[in-house]
Amino acid sequence: MLERYNRLSTFVKINLILVMMLLPLLVLNYLSNQTSNKVxxxxxxxxxxxxxxxLTNQIDTTMNQMSTFVLGMNRDSAVRSYLNYEVFQEPYDKLVVVSNILEKLNLNSSSMPWTNQIAVYSPISEEAISTSGKVIYDAAFLKEHMNTNWELLPEDYRYGHPYFIRHFIEPRYSVNRPLSSYQLITEITFPVYELVKSLDQFKNKGNVHDPFLFKPGEKAIINTSSNTAFINTMVDHLLDTKMSTSGYETIVMQNNKYIVTYQLSSALGWYLVDYVPLDEVLAPINRSSHIFVGSVIILVFLGLAVSYFIYRNVQIPIIKLLSGARAIARGDFSTQISYRARNEFYFLILQFNTMATQIKELIETVYESKIRLQEATLKQLQSQVDPHFLYNSLNFIQYSAKNHDEEAVISMTLQLGAYYRYATRLGEATTTLQEEMNLIKSYLEIHKLRMYDMDYEIVLPPSMNTVEIPRLILQPVVENAIVHGISNRSQASFIKVSAESVNEFHRITVEDNGPGLTSIEQEELLARIMHSSNDHNMCGLWNVAQRLILKFGEEAGVSMEQSSYGGLKLTLYWPNYDSKDGI
Structure with missing residues (x-):
């Protein structure tokens, strides 16, 4: 993972760091928002x-108070005198009883906080007394609506709007019991608008609550400012909910969430329901969260802009400098970086271009010096070869003169003169292979004069006549074959010099029928020729190898193996550049 990160560009790293810095803020904001919403x-x-x-307690208290008043009034002696109403024969006595009951009813009715109506029924005498005077004894109404619990009734002659009604009965109420068997029935009613007023008062206290009363199967009782259609829709949702005594539900209506809380009124038997628009309440928190997220997004874009600015003004010039440095490392000293921005990197790149130009000029100067040094080295090597051959030739002339062999002296002198006419042309570092072979032929003729039982063969394909090689490159090799190969043989000796082009390489082989070398001796000698300096007594072969490498490069060299004639086979090889160029 660390290696992958290290391979990333600075631009990508800056962006990753920016994202990693902002991600914790987003996570913290999300967690904070969730916590705030939950709270x-x-x-x-x-x-x-x-x-x-x-509110439920207020409603229950008021209704219980009304029920208590009515229940206490049933125990009042004036009201209970209504039980013996039929006993009184005189109208005056009956009027006194009714007056006393009305006084008690009005007194209790006026002491209650809500508008109400109290009525007393005598099933025996089929008489009724009420605080409003509108109530009559209606056996059918009583049979249908007589209930010891509060019941909602529609508007009728008693009220011009719906109202709640409850009865207190002596003796105890039974469903199947006939109406005439009851001694006294006390009835209390109050209009629905009293509940509406309580809901209005509750809502108008400056809060967001919008309560209403709900009972399955009944029309909801709402305050005067409620949205009826909205409340009806919410009631439909509540009808699908299994409600307990109290609790809450989260309802989604019109793509908005609402927290609906409810409480059962023990006195009325209805649910008092309140709802709060959750989205509206949480709007400030969500708005703050959105502002924060928007700020983070703006910071991200600003960070990306800053990152791009850094990338353009720092990363790009650094990449250009690295590319230029790698090009110089590969040897391309003509590299120039193009960069136009006017900042610190512009002057740095300008200095880099100047440095590259100076390095190129310095390399060219060093290269020219190296070429001149190689030319001087070649001439010095030629000067080393010439005396070596001269010493051997002079020794032969001296030897022939001592033996009074004039023909050998004359022939040697002529051949030696021809050789030096060719060898002393130091202005020319190279020659053709044909001229070099002619020189070797003269050289072998000189040695044949000395060694009467010696013979030689030269093989040169016509296609290689014009191949260029360093001058006097073959003479030390042939001399080595004569001195170390066949000079000590008592039998006939033989040397073969041949040239060929094989596998894009030119080859010249010199082989003899001398005693040769073992494989180990060949490896040791080859190592000393190819990898040693001229500190060993091997000036001839070492010079040959060095001249080949200087002329043709590291692909050129010397190899050796056992000759088919029994002696040593030494091969000079170098690349055939004409063949490679043709490919």
């Missing part, structure tokens, strides 16, 4: 439950 949601639930409990 606010819990606070909404707690607030709604508190408000609902307060």
């Amino acid at each position: 606010v949601r819990n606070e909404i639930l707690r607030s709604s439950e508190t408000y609902l409990a307060l």
